[in-house]
Amino acid sequence: MGEKADNRLPELREVVKEQDRRVYNFCEYMLYEPALVAPLVIKVFAEFGRVYRRLESQTAPMSDDELRIRLFQVAWTFIQRHLAAQEHNLHLGRDTRDLKNFGRDLLTGANADEAQVREQIFQRILSLDADLRAPVVLRDILKFNDEQTMQILGMRWGVYRHRLNRGRLDFANYLRGRLVSNSDSEATV
Numbered sequence: 001m002g003e004k005a006d007n008r009l010p011e012l013r014e015v016v017k018e019q020d021r022r023v024y025n026f027c028e029y030m031l032y033e034p035a036l037v038a039p040l041v042i043k044v045f046a047e048f049g050r051v052y053r054r055l056e057s058q059t060a061p062m063s064d065d066e067l068r069i070r071l072f073q074v075a076w077t078f079i080q081r082h083l084a085a086q087e088h089n090l091h092l093g094r095d096t097r098d099l100k101n102f103g104r105d106l107l108t109g110a111n112a113d114e115a116q117v118r119e120q121i122f123q124r125i126l127s128l129d130a131d132l133r134a135p136v137v138l139r140d141i142l143k144f145n146d147e148q149t150m151q152i153l154g155m156r157w158g159v160y161r162h163r164l165n166r167g168r169l170d171f172a173n174y175l176r177g178r179l180v181s182n183s184d185s186e187a188t189v
Contacts, residue, residue, distance in 0.1 A: 012052055015067045016045060022142050023075050029125055029137040030079045040082060044075045065148070072144075072152040076134065083130055124174040132167035139164055 023044060027037045048071050055062065055070070062070070125133060125141075138149045150160045 011064075012049075012067075015064060015071065016048075019068055019071055020045075023071065026072065026075055026137060026142060027079060029122075029141065030130065030133060031082065032126060036082070040078055041075075044071075044078050047078070048074045069148055069151050072138070072148075073154075076152055076154075079130075079134075121175070124171060127174055128167055128170055132163050132170060135160060135164040136167040136171060140168070 020041075024037060024041050027040050027044070028034065031037055031040065051070060051074055052067070125137065128136065134153055135149055135155075138144045138152060139146065144152065146160070149164075150157065153160065155163070
């Protein structure tokens with residue numbers, strides 16, 4: 001058994017090496033505090049090592065795609081736990097916190113530099129509810145296919161497509177400056 005694990009260890013290292021940046025980006029897009037990303041990624045890879053050892057002893061060898069899906073399932077579990085513990089006002093999977101003023105659209109204008117545009121896009125992605133943001137980040141930014149994204153998030157096809165399309169629509173509306181934070185809309189009512 002020790003020899004079997006030693007034979008697969010280089011494969012595990014390769015998966016970790018190849019997916020390190022993608023897992024970091026996924027956590028970064030899902031969490032609001034950049035300082036929390038690196039420690040969470042370390043926990044994700046530590047847990048993935050334990051999951052890998054359990055799978056190694058119980059099942060036949062897994063393909064790289066299956067390992068990648070398992071890795072992102074572990075990451076998604078940690079992200080969900082962190083968001084639930086961090087945010088006491090998460091209500092039924094919806095993020096209800098006040099957002100920064102997204103009424104201003106910094107994406108218009110020829111003088112907007114690329115770093116500013118990237119930061120604004122990143123902030124607008126963070127403005128999506130977590131349950132809408134996860135499918136958009138995995139599918140459109142990290143380039144997972146639909147089946148892999150559904151497996152990672154543990155969703156049925158209809159729920160996944162609804163959240164992906166709704167997330168894309170909300171993100172496009174944020175980029176167009178149509179949506180503002182909850183506090184702005186409540187103040188005008």
